[in-house]
Amino acid sequence: MAMLWSKISAVLPPNEEQFPLQFSDKVESSVVEMLKRCRQQLYSDTTRSSRLLNAQIILDFSWEKLNTGTWRDVDKEWRRVYSYGCLFKVAALCREDPSADEVLQAVKTCDMGLLMGAAIMDDILQVIVRILQSEVRKSTKDEEECEHSQVKRIKIECPRVPVIKEELAVPRIKCPSLESFNTDYLLPLKPVILEGIIDHWPALNQHPWSIEYLRSVAGCRTVPVEVGSRYTDEEWSQTLLTVNEFIDRYILNKDGVKASGYLAQHQLFDQIPELKEDIRLPDYCCLGEGDEDDITVNAWFGPGGTVSPLHQDPQLNFLAQVVGSKYIRLYSPEDTDKLYPHQSQLLHNTSQVEVENPDSERFPEFAKAPYLECVLQPGEVLFIPVRHWHYVRSLELSFSVSFWWS
Incomplete structure (x- = not known):
């Protein structure tokens, strides 16, 4: 660890004068003075x-500002103050x-700045955080083999x-071809499974995604996790865990308590560029109206049995399966x-029906609704047209990537 500070200081501005601290008048002068004091202490x-x-x-001060009112109302200046505090x-x-332990605490602090x-x-x-991660990897290399038997056991469990x-x-x-996809599926808004279009992804060949790989590139990183088997459950909640903690608790079940958790978030690939480098945007996204920056890329990682209730999204969706398989109904x-969508504004895009065990007395018309279904396997991509209702159940340990575009 002795060389760590020299690596970090090398990426900082060389002196106090070149360290930028410009804020609008939305940030109180007393806060700016405290930031300047921190800058002076740095040098x-x-x-x-x-x-x-x-x-x-x-x-502490900026955290209070971030948690006053709704997130969209938080001024970006206060998010910048928070990032400086993390730095x-x-x-x-x-x-x-x-x-x-202090290095791990520093990694977590960077992640909080990146997330909030x-x-x-x-x-x-x-x-x-990349510098810190490389330091953490050096000290944890020897620990990587201890869980292989558990990982193998998970991999060979046969899903129903x-x-x-x-x-x-x-x-x-x-x-x-782009033309035939556009004519036959995109314009008429018809679901289809595309085969062979992501075979070149490093996530499927050079760096096959697995528990071991995820630990190696992101184990010490703090990420948002959804706790509960589905977001409509009363006990569903969100928390922050390291990827290692998530794997131990919800994938390997090391504490012996069977619980459901899902790593589902759109910031993962920006937060951990090593994973972003393992995937590619589907070529068919070029048929959309926006540019590449308008495409939202989401990560979905969790154990078998995790369910996304029947719901619809306001954008087109390519759901790419990388690890494991999923049952999907459209x-x-x-x-x-x-x-039978929920009446509340919060869940108006979500059905009240439990798709694989519907209550025919409460929802008599549901059985009359026609549908399509599939089991999505690794290397396959499902095109889900805009506002098409879809229900998803992981059949086993699963890692998917979705691309929302217009």
């Missing part, structure tokens, strides 16, 4: 406890020969795969009245 000799204390004052705390933690803050100084928190009737099966096509928006 001078002072106690570690004083550096940590001042950084924590910045974090100063990381510097304080790593300045003097940090312990392994805004980019500062050419995304310096992303640069620093539903039998798909031919007349209900989502059609399949191998590598269609309904046309034309049959919305037979699917």
